[in-house]
Amino acid sequence: MNKKFKTLLIILVIFSLGLYSFSLKKSNTVEALGVEPDNELLIYFRENFPNNEVLKCGYEDLNDDGRKDLLVIYNESKRKNAMLVVIDKEDGFQVSDHIPAPIENLKIEFKDIDKTGPIEIIISGSKDENFGYSIFRLIDDTELKDLFGEGMEDCC
Incomplete structure (x- = not known):
């Protein structure tokens, strides 16, 4: 019985490590991030903020200049997320100011609500049992x- 228990335990540990490895790979997919992992704006963010884990991205023209920009929600510190925009300028990239972002259940939507441009950004999410949403515009x-x-003040 003891030998069967050890064998079962070893199999369980190997299986758990496999699941963990799969979850790490999945967190770098388009479905998890919102953009391709090789997106040049995402690479720029990662190079300039190497200590911040990217949680969710949205890729859209946020300043109405004809080039897509990248909204990045990232982990700033323990139980504190932030978001900013990496802007694709003609002569390079620029980063907007950062603001607090929800902790869990992150969702990014883009909508031209007032039909005048630039497009609005709808962010929703939660922290513990508190849910919030906000509509932003890049100024x-x-x-x-x-x-x-x-x-939003309760989920950021």
């Missing part, structure tokens, strides 16, 4: 301005 390529929201 002057530097500021993510909160236009409207509810409950």
Whole structure:
């Protein structure tokens, strides 16, 4: 019986390590990130913020200049996330100011709500049992301005 128990334990450990490895690979997929892992704006973010784990991205023209920009939600510290925009400028990349972001259940949507451009960014998520959402717009390529929201102060 003791030998069967050891064998079962070894199999269970190997299986667990395999699942862990699979989950690490999956976190770098388009489905998990929101963009291709080799996106040049994402690479720029990772080079400039090497200590911050990327959690979710959105890829859209956020300043209405004809080039797609990258909204990045990332882990800033324990139980604290932030977001910023990596802006594709003609002569390189620029990073907007960062603001707090939800901790869990992250969702990014883009919608031209007022039909005037630039496009609005809808962020939703939660922290513990608190859910919130906000609508943002990128202003002057530097500021993510909160236009409207509810409950974000409890989930960021």
